[in-house]
Amino acid sequence: MPRSLWTGSLSFGLVNVPVGLYSAARDQDLHFRQLHEKDGARIETRRFCSKEDEEVAYEDIGHGYELDSGRQVVLTDAELEAVAPRRTRTIEIESFVAAEEIDPILYDHPYWLVATGDSEGPKRAYRLLVEAMADSDQVALGRFVLRTKEYLVAVRVRDGLLALTTMAFADEIRPTTGIAPGGRKPGKKAVDQAVRLIEALSDDFDPNAYKDEYRARLRNVIKAKEKGGTIDAPEPDDEPAPAPDLMEALRKSLAEMKG
Known part of the structure; x- marks a missing residue:
């Protein structure tokens, strides 16, 4: 347990x-360590003072909050503990x-x-x-x-x-102001076609049917490298272009689903 x-x-x-x-x-992600590519040594993260260019001990690090004006308000550990x-x-x-x-x-x-x-x-x-x-x-x-x-x-x-x-x-939660889609409201015929496409793709939800395909590919790459293989990057897929005729695209999609 x-x-x-x-x-x-x-x-x-x-x-x-x-x-x-x-x-x-x-967490099922595969985690990597940062290495110096030349000699394989691990990369360390250290804290340096930008003014003195010296490493700063953890106990000497303060807490500053930057205001919109650019001025900083510095809070002590005791002040943070109070709230x-x-x-x-x-x-x-x-x-x-x-x-x-x-x-x-x-x-x-x-x-x-x-x-x-x-x-x-x-x-x-x-x-x-x-x-x-x-x-x-x-x-x-x-x-x-x-x-x-x-x-x-x-x-x-x-x-x-x-x-x-x-x-x-x-x-x-961020408001949708400024990111809402534009465009004219679609006609009823187009909405009905889209609804039929959604219904054709509808199924019972099974969480086990969805796998992390990237993680599986990454594991295969690691296994191949472990055995001394080389990995060639695939050619990038062509990005799908927006459908010039939305109704025709919906009609063809429904036809393919029925086929």
Whole structure:
């Protein structure tokens, strides 16, 4: 079993359920070390003072916030500590909402919340909360502090466990002002054709059907290099050109799907 990232309690009303936090997603990316190409030595990252051109020890590094005017406001460790989130071991539930009311764009990183301790009482309280939330189809919204950052979180039931997902705050979502598409509103015939194409491509969602093809290709390259092979870069694919006749493109796409 993986190690918990955090232990504490899930609190709502007068109920406190001891829980441990486990990451529900794992990093499958292939990570590379930066090397000096000439001799293969590892590249080190050091902190230098731009004025004195000397390396600076970590304990001598301050914190500066640059204002719009270009002036810097320097804060000490003590001043930062004064406004740091209160370090508690509690996920404080503030409200319950319907799952469909939460815009998925707000969701960030998923975790599992698992009951901790060997006694039967906490496990029963955990199971009661799971069953109650599953029956009501509600999502719990709350806050907790992980390391030094306070997070807004959503807690819901998945596979008989409580799943916690960190969330973005509303003001962290960028508005669409300035990036919304232009163009004239399409006619009903074009919309109907596009809807039929979408329906033709519709299927039941199976997450296992989607693989990280880049990662698979990269693993093959590493295996080939390990065996002393050479890798030739493929010719770049031609970028598809915009369809000059949208209706004709939709018609041909539907015909190919039916064929």
